[in-house]
Amino acid sequence: VPHRHPLESPLLERHRAVLPSWMALYYDEPIEIVRASGRRVTDGDGRTYLDFFAGILTNAIGYDVAEISDAVRSQLDTGVLHTSTLYLIRKQVELAERIAELSGIPDAKVFFTNSGTEANETALMLATQYRRSNQILTLRNSYHGRAFGTVGITGNRGWSASSLSPVKVGYVHGGYRYRGPFAGLDDAGYIDACTEDLRDVLRTSTSGDVAAFIAEPIQGVGGFSTPPDGMLGAFKEVLDEHGILLISDEVQTGWGRTGEHFWGIDAHGVTPDVMTFAKGLGNGLAIGGVVARGDIMDCLGANSISTFGGNPVATAGAQATLDYVLDHDLQGNAAKQGATLMAGLRDIQSRHDLVGDVRGKGLMIGIELVRPGGDEPDPAAAGRVLEETKARGLLIGKGGLYGNVLRLAPPMTLTSEEVTEALGILGESIAAV
Numbered sequence: 001v002p003h004r005h006p007l008e009s010p011l012l013e014r015h016r017a018v019l020p021s022w023m024a025l026y027y028d029e030p031i032e033i034v035r036a037s038g039r040r041v042t043d044g045d046g047r048t049y050l051d052f053f054a055g056i057l058t059n060a061i062g063y064d065v066a067e068i069s070d071a072v073r074s075q076l077d078t079g080v081l082h083t084s085t086l087y088l089i090r091k092q093v094e095l096a097e098r099i100a101e102l103s104g105i106p107d108a109k110v111f112f113t114n115s116g117t118e119a120n121e122t123a124l125m126l127a128t129q130y131r132r133s134n135q136i137l138t139l140r141n142s143y144h145g146r147a148f149g150t151v152g153i154t155g156n157r158g159w160s161a162s163s164l165s166p167v168k169v170g171y172v173h174g175g176y177r178y179r180g181p182f183a184g185l186d187d188a189g190y191i192d193a194c195t196e197d198l199r200d201v202l203r204t205s206t207s208g209d210v211a212a213f214i215a216e217p218i219q220g221v222g223g224f225s226t227p228p229d230g231m232l233g234a235f236k237e238v239l240d241e242h243g244i245l246l247i248s249d250e251v252q253t254g255w256g257r258t259g260e261h262f263w264g265i266d267a268h269g270v271t272p273d274v275m276t277f278a279k280g281l282g283n284g285l286a287i288g289g290v291v292a293r294g295d296i297m298d299c300l301g302a303n304s305i306s307t308f309g310g311n312p313v314a315t316a317g318a319q320a321t322l323d324y325v326l327d328h329d330l331q332g333n334a335a336k337q338g339a340t341l342m343a344g345l346r347d348i349q350s351r352h353d354l355v356g357d358v359r360g361k362g363l364m365i366g367i368e369l370v371r372p373g374g375d376e377p378d379p380a381a382a383g384r385v386l387e388e389t390k391a392r393g394l395l396i397g398k399g400g401l402y403g404n405v406l407r408l409a410p411p412m413t414l415t416s417e418e419v420t421e422a423l424g425i426l427g428e429s430i431a432a433v
């Protein structure tokens with residue numbers, strides 16, 4: 001829900017007059033970022049912030065990275081920003097080869113899009129066509145995008161803007177563990193309960209011939225809700241009994257962000273049939289895509305194309321981003337800095353009843369705020385912590401079913417000094433609230 005405040009800047013007034021009312025904005029006085037470098041961004045008033053949301057995880061590496069700017073600039077210097085994906089694009093082919101190999105999916109093929117929404121829409125089209133079924137299962141509290149099909153498979157009520165879905169959807173327990181009927185169970189008990197729920201949904205809410213099950217390995221918009229390792233592996237055994245495809249939405253969890261693995265799904269000991277990706281791959285450039293088993297990818301009968309998907313500029317930036325992530329072991333850094341961050345946050349939790357849960361992996365950490373003395377969600381407190389951290393020079397995210405979860409997802413180049421700085425600000429801000 002957008003904040004409303006009487007102290008509206010002229011740009012904010014213009015934004016509201018001409019952009020849709022449902023475009024969410026952070027902060028009582030939303031900021032305009034005009035410059036950025038490393039992990040820091042500067043607003044129009046010259047205030048600099050440490051960015052712990054990385055533009056909703058788009059800036060995997062951070063800002064103003066010479067290797068990426070140079071790769072993009074050298075493409076711009078050819079004069080070809082883009083002509084058409086009807087012609088061969090060398091960088092697109094090369095990037096597809098790399099992603100196909102990194103995916104671990106046998107005989108993989110890749111289709112590039114401009115966003116995560118388009119990637120998931122493509123995955124839905126492939127799965128429904130391949131299986132000749134329009135039934136899709138997803139996790140409760142999910143977020144998969146904002147177009148016609150993806151809104152339909154988005155369970156999180158705050159974001160499922162339209163209910164007129166073209167797909168028949170069943171929702172399964174498993175994403176959001178802190179609340180709900182299976183809260184409090186140990187890992188094995190939780191996995192068993194959710195797997196049984198999957199069987200139950202299949203039995204009671206579908207005709208059996210479901211096309212696919214789609215999941216975020218860690219629910220992003222849903223408050224970095226983290227299921228136990230192996231849960232999606234247990235699900236896959238059930239899905240395989242029915243020939244149902246497993247789609248892993250790696251839009252937030254991909255490219256090493258979770259620290260221990262390159263893809264979020266890897267924590268579940270299973271290879272999906274289809275993966276979708278976007279956000280961090282372009283380090284700020286618009287690129288997304290689907291990687292899938294070749295027979296699934298090739299199941300469409302008619303021609304299709306994305307005019308801009310995989311264009312030379314975006315794929316040049318993505319290649320440079322991928323090089324940087326791999327050459328600098330940013331996955332290792334995400335694990336290392338994430339562990340320190342997590343330990344510091346657990347310490348803050350031990351001092352403040354406001355913090356009900358700290359969860360996540362690597363540089364994807366959620367802090368669920370509750371009313372002290374119980375565990376009722378406290379979204380107002382989350383809004384106040386966001387203002388307090390901003391005032392102290394730190395940008396963080398918000399999310400969760402109730403809007404009461406603080407989300408930390410800094411660029412994966414994060415340093416130990418920046419972790420210390422952020423923990424100091426978070427401690428002070430939570431204490432202030």
Ligand code: PMP
Pocket residue numbers: 056114115116117118120143144145146216220221249250251252278279288
């Ligand atoms: N899937 C997930 C898991 C996401 O978090 C998002 C974006 N928040 C999307 C899909 C949609 O991506 P985009 O906004 O690029 O369309």
